[in-house]
Amino acid sequence: MCGIVGYVGWREASPILIKGLHRLEYRGYDSAGVALINEKGELNVFKCKGKVSDLEHFIQGKELAGSIGIAHTRWATHGEPNDANAHPHCSESGEIALIHNGIIENYRVLKEALIENGYTFRSNTDSEVLVNLIEYIRTTNRCPLLEAVRQALRQVVGAYAIAVIERGNPNRIIAARQSSPMVVGIGDGEYFLSSDAASIIEYTRDFVYVNDAEIAVIDRNAPLKVLTLDNHDARIDIRKLELSISQLEKGGYPHFMLKEIYEQPRTLVDCIRGRINPETCEVKLSGVIDHRDRFLQARRIIFVACGTSWHASLIGEHLIESICRIPVEVEYASEFRYRNPILREDDIVIAVSQSGETADTLAAVELARKAGTFVFGICNAVGSSIARATDSGAYIHVGPEIGVASTKAFTGQVTVMAMLALAIGHEKGTVSEAYYHEVAAALLRLPETLEEVLKVAPQIADLSKIFTYARNFIYLGRGYNYPTALEGALKLKEISYIHAEGYPAAEMKHGPIALIDAEMPTVAIATPDHTYEKTASNIEEIKARGGRIIAVCARDDEQVRRSADYVIEVPVITECLMPIVVSVPLQLLAYYIAVYKGRNVDQPRNLAKSVTVE
Numbered sequence: 001m002c003g004i005v006g007y008v009g010w011r012e013a014s015p016i017l018i019k020g021l022h023r024l025e026y027r028g029y030d031s032a033g034v035a036l037i038n039e040k041g042e043l044n045v046f047k048c049k050g051k052v053s054d055l056e057h058f059i060q061g062k063e064l065a066g067s068i069g070i071a072h073t074r075w076a077t078h079g080e081p082n083d084a085n086a087h088p089h090c091s092e093s094g095e096i097a098l099i100h101n102g103i104i105e106n107y108r109v110l111k112e113a114l115i116e117n118g119y120t121f122r123s124n125t126d127s128e129v130l131v132n133l134i135e136y137i138r139t140t141n142r143c144p145l146l147e148a149v150r151q152a153l154r155q156v157v158g159a160y161a162i163a164v165i166e167r168g169n170p171n172r173i174i175a176a177r178q179s180s181p182m183v184v185g186i187g188d189g190e191y192f193l194s195s196d197a198a199s200i201i202e203y204t205r206d207f208v209y210v211n212d213a214e215i216a217v218i219d220r221n222a223p224l225k226v227l228t229l230d231n232h233d234a235r236i237d238i239r240k241l242e243l244s245i246s247q248l249e250k251g252g253y254p255h256f257m258l259k260e261i262y263e264q265p266r267t268l269v270d271c272i273r274g275r276i277n278p279e280t281c282e283v284k285l286s287g288v289i290d291h292r293d294r295f296l297q298a299r300r301i302i303f304v305a306c307g308t309s310w311h312a313s314l315i316g317e318h319l320i321e322s323i324c325r326i327p328v329e330v331e332y333a334s335e336f337r338y339r340n341p342i343l344r345e346d347d348i349v350i351a352v353s354q355s356g357e358t359a360d361t362l363a364a365v366e367l368a369r370k371a372g373t374f375v376f377g378i379c380n381a382v383g384s385s386i387a388r389a390t391d392s393g394a395y396i397h398v399g400p401e402i403g404v405a406s407t408k409a410f411t412g413q414v415t416v417m418a419m420l421a422l423a424i425g426h427e428k429g430t431v432s433e434a435y436y437h438e439v440a441a442a443l444l445r446l447p448e449t450l451e452e453v454l455k456v457a458p459q460i461a462d463l464s465k466i467f468t469y470a471r472n473f474i475y476l477g478r479g480y481n482y483p484t485a486l487e488g489a490l491k492l493k494e495i496s497y498i499h500a501e502g503y504p505a506a507e508m509k510h511g512p513i514a515l516i517d518a519e520m521p522t523v524a525i526a527t528p529d530h531t532y533e534k535t536a537s538n539i540e541e542i543k544a545r546g547g548r549i550i551a552v553c554a555r556d557d558e559q560v561r562r563s564a565d566y567v568i569e570v571p572v573i574t575e576c577l578m579p580i581v582v583s584v585p586l587q588l589l590a591y592y593i594a595v596y597k598g599r600n601v602d603q604p605r606n607l608a609k610s611v612t613v614e
């Protein structure tokens with residue numbers, strides 16, 4: 001949700017900033033801008049509506065000199081995407097430039113006070129209010145920029161990651177954060193600033209994660225300094241991050257989403273590595289071993305998550321309830337955080353988040369920790385805010401996910417949840433040795449199973465052409481595959497803009513069946529499980545009402561083949577892991593339909609990959 005990037009050092013800043021913006025475009029892409037200070041101390045700001053490539057076009061031939069600068073790619077919150085609302089925003093005098101990711105909740109009150117003091121505004125954003133507030137404090141208190149930023153932030157309610165530069169000072173960026181991600185990369189005689197360490201990994205592996213209520217003073221002539229909003233020195237903890245640049249590129253695929261779908265056999269190898277012993281099938285998660293008693297004594301587990309991570313959590317609920325016999329609840333983080341939930345000491349909250357930065361999930365974690373509840377994180381982004389805010393956790397290790405529609409993170413999350421359930425269940429003695437070994441062995445075989453599943457891609461590409469006309473879709477599944485149906489529907493609506501609903505197959509009779517006609521395709525997940533026969537009957541019911549059915553079923557399933565219009569065959573593995581297998585063709589179906597509809601698959605309209613506002 002908005003990407004910010006900054007540079008100060010010995011190189012020309014603009015190419016670094018533009019490259020950084022491209023890498024951060026997954027966070028928002030409705031407008032973009034850059035501010036640079038040249039050697040003479042002049043501040044130049046360029047910004048426009050559109051994607052980073054539009055900005056690149058716009059700045060061609062402009063005055064881009066400067067070895068210090070800040071840049072921004074926007075996902076609109078306050079004010080429509082247009083040139084005026086694009087960042088950087090300048091203070092009224094034009095002396096200070098600011099970029100901002102987040103929401104200033106009390107911006108109206110602050111704005112009114114500034115208007116009374118003679119300020120006028122060029123944009124509808126909350127961010128312009130902040131830059132003018134900083135300027136107002138700097139002028140009235142006659143203080144340096146750093147002090148003005150500090151005092152301004154003490155008046156702000158809300159979430160922010162900001163970077164500020166001022167005319168006449170070509171050496172210093174002041175950056176601060178509250179609930180929005182921000183990291184400073186330390187190079188040799190140079191500093192980088194970003195919303196996401198991955199975007200600057202080609203320049204440095206050494207990062208300092210700025211914490212909430214901290215201000216970083218990034219000065220080309222001085223070591224990095226971090227202060228708290230109360231003006232105390234904060235500890236600087238330099239962390240190493242190992243990522244390869246190839247993980248951030250498309251690698252010959254037309255879209256990141258397709259690359260990420262195809263990566264899944266390999267990402268699951270990384271996810272499982274060192275956690276399941278291939279010889280003994282023993283499952284070990286250090287986050288569980290280190291807190292064994294907590295897990296053994298847990299009376300209840302509550303998952304908190306959003307979007308795809310919430311769907312994965314619904315599968316986690318099935319896995320943990322059946323394997324560990326611990327009651328599980330699955331909550332939307334955005335609901336949980338405002339519900340005054342009942343939390344007890346023997347509860348465990350599991351926060352699931354690919355980015356590790358989702359504002360609602362982070363707030364749910366903070367709420368649970370305040371209540372004294374043990375919080376376990378299942379995140380992808382190493383060193384992310386949620387990963388750091390939890391008591392313990394397990395990374396899914398699937399590598400950076402850049403396509404806005406989540407794919408490999410979903411299969412990684414479910415894989416970690418299965419390992420988590422096995423590890424706890426084994427300790428508790430609630431899982432039989434035979435089942436423990438069956439599931440662990442199936443997990444070890446997942447990579448080759450997914451290689452097999454991916455062979456359906458050409459067939460799905462053909463099938464997808466037929467369905468580009470559809471305006472509505474329904475996805476049906478039961479048991480472990482009900483959440484898979486929800487996830488399949490979400491994928492389709494996210495990237496093709498076709499309305500799609502996921503439903504428990506049997507529940508369809510209580511409403512959605514009224515929608516069935518030849519115009520509305522049904523994707524029915526009918527792989528072998530203990531409700532297979534019932535799902536097969538649901539398919540018949542749809543058929544009898546003239547519906548068109550795409551069934552995902554086992555190879556050689558003659559029964560479903562007879563009633564379905566199209567079948568997508570998948571290999572069958574142990575029931576609890578079938579969501580991982582079935583989700584892959586559903587990802588491909590959404591992908592190809594979106595491609596044939598000419599949609600921007602990696603950057604669908606209105607969405608952002610990392611939602612750092614509520």
Ligand code: G6P
Pocket residue numbers: 306307308309352353354355356357358361404405406607608609610611
């Ligand atoms: C956004 C993304 C989704 C993602 C959700 C939760 O809506 O577009 O793909 O599932 O946020 O994100 P998280 O990073 O917390 O898993």
